[in-house]
Amino acid sequence: xxxxxxxxxxxxxxxxxxxxxxxxxxxxxxxxxxxxxxxxxxxxxxxxxxxxxxxxxxxxxxxxxxxxxxxxxxxxxxxxxxxxxxxxxxxxxxxxxxxxxxxxxxxxxxxxxxxxxxxxxxxxxxxxxxxxxxxxxxxxxxxxxxxxxxxxxxxxxxxxxxxxxxxxxxxxxxxxxxxxxxxxxxxxxxxxxxxxxxxxxxxxxxxxxxxxxxxxxxxxxxxxxxxxxxxxxxxxxxxxxxxxxxxxxxxxxxxxxxxxxxxxxxxxxxxxxxxxxxxxxxxxxxxxxxxxxxxxxxxxxxxxxxxxxxxxxxxxxxxxxxxxxxxxxxxxxxx
Amino acid sequence: xxxxxxxxxxxxxxxxxxxxxxxxxxxxxxxxxxxxxxxxxxxxxxxxxxxxxxxxxxxxxxxxxxxxxxxxxxxxxxxxxxxxxxxxxxxxxxxxxxxxxxxxxxxxxxxxxxxxxxxxxxxxxxxxxxxxxxxxxxxxxxxxxxxxxxxxxxxxxxxxxxxxxxxxxxxxxxxxxxxxxxxxxxxxxxxxxxxxxxxxxxxxxxxxxxxxxxxxxxxxxxxxxxxxxxxxxxxxxxxxxxxxxxxxxxx
Numbered sequence: 005x006x007x008x009x010x011x012x013x014x015x016x017x018x019x020x021x022x023x024x025x026x027x028x029x030x031x032x033x034x035x036x037x038x039x040x041x042x043x044x045x046x047x048x049x050x051x052x053x054x055x056x057x058x059x060x061x062x063x064x065x066x067x068x069x070x071x072x073x074x075x076x077x078x079x080x081x082x083x084x085x086x087x088x089x090x091x092x093x094x095x096x097x098x099x100x101x102x103x104x105x106x107x108x109x110x111x112x113x114x115x116x117x118x119x120x121x122x123x124x125x126x127x128x129x130x131x132x133x134x135x136x137x138x139x140x141x142x143x144x145x146x147x148x149x150x151x152x153x154x155x156x157x158x159x160x161x162x163x164x165x166x167x168x169x170x171x172x173x174x175x176x177x178x179x180x181x182x183x184x185x186x187x188x189x190x191x192x193x194x195x196x197x198x199x200x201x202x203x204x205x206x207x208x209x210x211x212x213x214x215x216x217x218x219x220x221x222x223x224x225x226x227x228x229x230x231x232x233x234x235x236x237x238x239x240x241x242x243x244x245x246x247x248x249x250x251x252x253x254x255x256x257x258x259x260x261x262x263x264x265x266x267x268x269x270x271x272x273x274x275x276x277x278x279x280x281x282x283x284x285x286x287x288x289x290x291x292x293x294x295x296x297x298x299x300x301x302x303x304x305x306x307x308x309x310x311x312x313x314x315x316x317x318x319x320x321x322x323x324x325x326x327x328x329x330x331x332x333x334x335x336x337x338x339x
Numbered sequence: 340x341x342x343x344x345x346x347x348x349x350x351x352x353x354x355x356x357x358x359x360x361x362x363x364x365x366x367x368x369x370x371x372x373x374x375x376x377x378x379x380x381x382x383x384x385x386x387x388x389x390x391x392x393x394x395x396x397x398x399x400x401x402x403x404x405x406x407x408x409x410x411x412x413x414x415x416x417x418x419x420x421x422x423x424x425x426x427x428x429x430x431x432x433x434x435x436x437x438x439x440x441x442x443x444x445x446x447x448x449x450x451x452x453x454x455x456x457x458x459x460x461x462x463x464x465x466x467x468x469x470x471x472x473x474x475x476x477x478x479x480x481x482x483x484x485x486x487x488x489x490x491x492x493x494x495x496x497x498x499x500x501x502x503x504x505x506x507x508x509x510x511x512x513x514x515x516x517x518x519x520x521x522x523x524x525x526x527x528x529x530x531x532x533x534x535x536x537x538x539x540x541x542x543x544x545x546x547x548x549x550x551x552x553x554x555x556x557x558x559x560x561x562x563x564x565x566x567x568x569x570x571x572x573x574x575x576x577x578x579x580x581x582x583x584x585x586x587x588x589x590x
Binding site (some may be wrong): 174177178181182183185186188189192193195196198199200201202203210211214255256306310321322323324325326328329330331332333334335336 | 389410411412415416420421423427428429430431432436439440441442443444446448450453454455456460463464466467470473474476477478479480481487490494495498503505507508524525528531532534535536538539541
């Protein structure tokens with residue numbers, strides 16, 4: 005109960021912070037960065053299920069981001085569709101493209117799968133450059149903003165942050181229950197997963213579609229935030245950036261990649277001299293984490309705790325309680 | 340009474356005949372031992388029962404249900420659980436979470452339901468946790484339920500795999516060399532657990548080199564040699580089979 009209460013308290017406190025952040029920022033630029041973090045996180049929260057939990061090395065999610073962004077811009081901009089409907093359709097579009105990308109590629113071993121996602125991102129980029137009639141080619145498209153209170157930077161921040169919180173909640177629900185265990189079994193031991201009846205390919209596909217959906221949503225929100233998109237907005241490095249946020253944050257965690265996203269997005273912007281060196285900064289940080297903390301930031305606490313506790317472990321002589329065992333087996337048996 | 344049956348199966352790899360016309364049945368509520376020298380086809384037979392290989396001839400059945408072409412996963416849903424020769428646990432997860440994953444085949448809630456944490460998800464989660472906890476206490480791992488699995492001792496890993504298999508509510512539990520690397524005391528504990536499992540109307544198949552252990556706790560034993568059944572029957576008969584003594588047991 006105590007742990008439950010503490011978790012609720014922590015959640016409430018975090019939500020309060022998220023809600024109050026605009027009042028703590030000094031200027032509109034900082035608010036823009038905050039909104040950008042929330043947008044990125046919507047994509048990364050979904051991608052985290054794919055990379056951090058299922059162990060699929062997708063480095064091409066920027067392609068899905070671009071698809072969501074263009075879908076939204078074309079629907080809400082050129083066809084004057086209701087932006088909220090266009091947002092939902094951008095998510096659906098991302099999910100469909102995730103399905104089409106995942107169907108052939110998810111049976112490939114890790115390295116080749118990564119190559120397919122890389123190729124996908126490059127193809128999307130080339131297509132968006134070539135299809136002038138649809139995407140405006142190199143000149144790009146201007147993107148409408150959301151109506152009403154969402155026109156203001158504050159309103160838009162709260163809107164995006166609310167969606168980010170919702171996506172976090174969805175991914176938390178997946179991660180901490182049966183599906184999360186199943187995904188981790190696919191990541192760590194496909195042999196064990198199969199023996200327990202976990203349908204490996206289907207799990208990969210479902211979680212990939214989910215990440216496509218969040219990437220599509222993120223794309224739409226990203227486009228509207230930038231208010232103008234060109235193929236250059238969706239360079240391949242951005243896909244790598246999403247991936248690195250998760251690796252630095254740590255596999256099998258939600259808080260870790262969130263921290264990774266915040267640090268990697270905010271630091272180069274805030275520490276001005278680093279802005280020009282941002283790629284160097286990512287590379288150096290990645291190198292540091294992989295060499296010193298291969299399990300990522302989030303697992304640091306766990307590892308330290310286990311190191312400390314290891315000395316205290318008493319020899320545990322296994323004494324089965326067959327009475328209890330029989331009762332437990334029989335309790336749920338269907339004859 | 341239902342039976343897991345390998346019906347006159349053969350398996351060859353290229354020109355090598357790993358199994359020839361082998362028949363084996365594991366009945367619910369019995370402990371069945373599978374012994375034989377290295378290379379006699381024990382592991383091949385296990386892999387055929389579990390669906391990792393396809394038979395070249397013969398069928399795999401549970402009563403009248405033909406599983407010969409069923410996937411590994413489908414066999415799990417038909418109530419076949421297993422443990423591995425080298426335990427395969429999820430080191431990053433706790434002992435309890437490892438055991439709870441056994442509940443997968445009996446989980447009805449789909450991905451969207453799980454995303455939205457609908458009531459059925461909570462109910463199934465609670466049931467799985469309760470059941471896994473009881474089984475873990477039953478096999479003697481109750482004290483370390485929260486420990487991450489990568490920190491476990493060898494015997495703890497073996498017993499956790501058994502608990503995970505039992506969470507699946509199986510009809511048949513296939514143990515691949517469960518006594519390997521265990522101390523006398525731990526083998527004793529293993530025997531108690533396996534016997535309790537048998538008494539709950541689960542069929543247990545034990546593939547094992549530790550023949551004393553097999554003859555002590557099994558109800559029936561099948562001995563393989565060079566891909567064929569050399570002897571089968573109650574332990575007493577099999578133990579005194581002269582051919583088996585010559586090729587495997589020794590005087």
